[in-house]
Structure formats: C-alpha cells, structure tokens
Amino acid sequence: MDVRELLAANIKTERGNLGLSQEKLAELAELSAQTISDIEGCRTWVSDKTLLKLSEVLNIEIFQLLVPIDENDKKAKLFLPQRIRKLRQSLKDDIDNRINRFFSQK
DSSP: OOHHHHHHHHHHHHHHHTTOOHHHHHHHHTOOHHHHHHHHTTSOOOOHHHHHHHHHHHTSOGGGGSSOOOGGGHHHHHHHHHHHHHHHHHHHHHHHHHHHHHHHHO
8 A cells, every 4th residue: 555545545534534525525625525535535635734733634744644544553553642642731731831820930
C-alpha cells in the first residue's frame, strides 16, 4: 500500500468512525467536496495545511493519517493520541496559570 492509499484509507476510516459524509468533512475542514473525493480516491496529494485541517476535524494527530491502522492493537492506537492531548492540555493550563499569576502581581 503506498502513502496515498494509506492516507485515503485512514481518512475514510476516521470519517466513518465520526459518521461524516465526504461533504460534511469538506465543510468542516473548509475544503471542497471534490478535494475530499480526490484524496480518498488517491487522485491527488495534499499540502501540510490540508493534512492539518483534516486531522483537526477528525480529532486525530497528523501522523495517524499516514501510518497503518493496526486493527489488532486498537488500545495502543487510542492511547498515544489521548496521552498527547492530555499533555498538551496540561501544558496549556500551566502556561495560562503562569501568565495569569504574572499579570495579577502587577
């Protein structure tokens, strides 16, 4: 399976998991429905900006669009992104708290 096929399969899978049509995914990602159709049909490649938009709408990390989904290890597939999201939120909260403390001291 080449990278385009892998990307197409992962987008289809994640889109299906969320119950999104190609049209709805396109709307949420601010892309055309034709673009989604072309990506899923392996007829076009995507920019880094498009990958970012798709990953945000699909609520997954960009790398997950480009790696094979191991159906035998779904827990591992779910654990890493959840852990990354928790760490990202914790870091954001910590920074926000530090900024608030800094400005409240003045």
